Amino acid sequence: MKDKIRQTLSSRQKKHISNGDGRLMPAAVLLPICQRDGDYYVLFTERTHRVEHHKGQISFPGGAWDEGDQSLVLTALRESAEEVGIRVDDVDVLGELDDVATHSNFLVSPVVGWIPYPYDFTINSDEVEKVIMVPLSTLLDKENVTLDPRVSRDRPYWGYNYNYEGQVIWGATAAILTQFLDVVFAGDPARP
Numbered sequence: 001m002k003d004k005i006r007q008t009l010s011s012r013q014k015k016h017i018s019n020g021d022g023r024l025m026p027a028a029v030l031l032p033i034c035q036r037d038g039d040y041y042v043l044f045t046e047r048t049h050r051v052e053h054h055k056g057q058i059s060f061p062g063g064a065w066d067e068g069d070q071s072l073v074l075t076a077l078r079e080s081a082e083e084v085g086i087r088v089d090d091v092d093v094l095g096e097l098d099d100v101a102t103h104s105n106f107l108v109s110p111v112v113g114w115i116p117y118p119y120d121f122t123i124n125s126d127e128v129e130k131v132i133m134v135p136l137s138t139l140l141d142k143e144n145v146t147l148d149p150r151v152s153r154d155r156p157y158w159g160y161n162y163n164y165e166g167q168v169i170w171g172a173t174a175a176i177l178t179q180f181l182d183v184v185f186a187g188d189p190a191r192p
Contacts, residue, residue, distance in 0.1 A: 001040050002094065002114050005033070008184050009095025009112060017099040017107055024107035028076035029062025029173075031097070031110055031180055032086065033136070034117035040136040042177070043115070044169065045084060046129040058132065058169045060176065061086070064106070072109035084131055085122025086115055097179050102172045103152040110176045134164045139177065140185060 019026070032043040044058050061080040069075040073093060080086045097110040121131050138144055139162055146161045160178050162169040169177060 001033075001035070002092070005112060005114075005184055006094040009097070012183065014096050015098035017101055019107050024101055024105055026065040026072065026075075026109070027063055027106040028065065028072040028079070028109040028111055029060035029176065030076040030080040030086070030091065031060050031112045031176065032080070032091070032115045033094075033112065034115045034119070034133075036117045036133065041117070041133045042136055042139060043084075044132045044134060044173070045127075046132060046167070048125070048127060048129045050126055056129075057171060057173070058167055059173045060110070061128075062108070073111050076109070076111040077113075083124050083128050085124075086119070090119075091115055097176060097183065100172055100175055100179075106172075108172060108176070110179070112180065132164070132167060134162075134169075138164055139181060 017024075034041050034043065043061070045061055047057050047059055049056050061083040062076050063079040063083070065072060065075045066078070069078060073096070077086075077088045077091055077093075080091070081088055091113040092115075094112045094114055097112065100108045100110065102108060123131065144163050146163070147158050148161055150157055150159045159170055160174040162174055162177060
């Protein structure tokens with residue numbers, strides 16, 4: 001699986017969104033994948049209600065670019081270390097997905113990385129309520145995915161929702177996840 005993801009991501013050109021007017025804040029997230037008990041899992045976090053943006057939402061570890069970050073890949077790795085204690089040296093970066101602009105004015109660069117499992121996560125309780133490990137097979141199962149109408153800034157749009165054990169993954173996180181599944185599992189009959 002790791003080689004399939006690396007090969008698929010390396011064989012495509014990442015699409016960048018222009019931020020010429022500087023309106024969007026550069027940010028990056030890590031889409032962490034691991035193997036556990038014979039299945040593959042994607043790691044998410046549930047954000048606390050004390051964070052500034054996206055309170056209580058399910059998200060990937062990540063955050064805003066810092067002047068000390070030499071790249072957005074390093075932003076994703078630094079933020080993952082700060083939020084859930086995934087050490088930079090423990091992440092095998094497999095590639096990047098296309099930029100995503102959020103309704104909260106972030107320009108997010110998604111980084112896909114493989115992490116070892118089991119792992120001793122160290123949760124930053126100011127930012128993260130808990131770590132959620134979702135089987136990749138669940139995310140690929142069309143029974144767990146809905147497409148719902150939404151409105152943001154008075155503009156309607158359609159957004160994906162991924163349902164797992166009472167949790168709903170939606171918004172920019174669902175958009176990034178959908179892009180990952182579409183790119184890596186294109187043509188897979190299980191893909192909704």
